[in-house]
Amino acid sequence: MNTMSGSISEQEIVINSDFKLKLPDHFKNLSPGSYIFGIRAAELTIHENGIPFTLEFSEISGSETFLHLENNGVSLVALMEDFVAIDAHQQLMIDINVDQMYAFDMEGQLVKSPFQE
Numbered sequence: 001m002n003t004m005s006g007s008i009s010e011q012e013i014v015i016n017s018d019f020k021l022k023l024p025d026h027f028k029n030l031s032p033g034s035y036i037f038g039i040r041a042a043e044l045t046i047h048e049n050g051i052p053f054t055l056e057f058s059e060i061s062g063s064e065t066f067l068h069l070e071n072n073g074v075s076l077v078a079l080m081e082d083f084v085a086i087d088a089h090q091q092l093m094i095d096i097n098v099d100q101m102y103a104f105d106m107e108g109q110l111v112k113s114p115f116q117e
Contacts, residue, residue: 005037006037007033024099038101054071055069064082067092100114
């Protein structure tokens with residue numbers, strides 16, 4: 001699972017100045033403040049309306065490709081279900097499925113998952 005520190009404020013998740021996400025419905029009852037957010041690699045996709053990331057390198061594993069991405073010090077790994085040939089150091093627009101995000105407190109204890117009511 002990818003993890004990243006950030007905060008909830010004003011109906012959004014703020015990871016850094018270039019990296020803000022819509023607050024998913026299952027996070028609406030969380031208090032504003034600092035959290036560690038988690039997202040699985042399969043929940044990141046290349047999409048023209050996504051957040052800009054730099055591709056550090058890609059790792060081909062059979063019929064899947066892992067993309068190692070970076071945005072202002074935040075490193076994430078995306079899993080593509082296909083063979084994807086992309087040159088390193090390109091900028092990619094990455095969409096994050098916020099409906100599948102997890103929230104942990106700053107000590108790493110699970111606060112909210114997409115499967116909790």
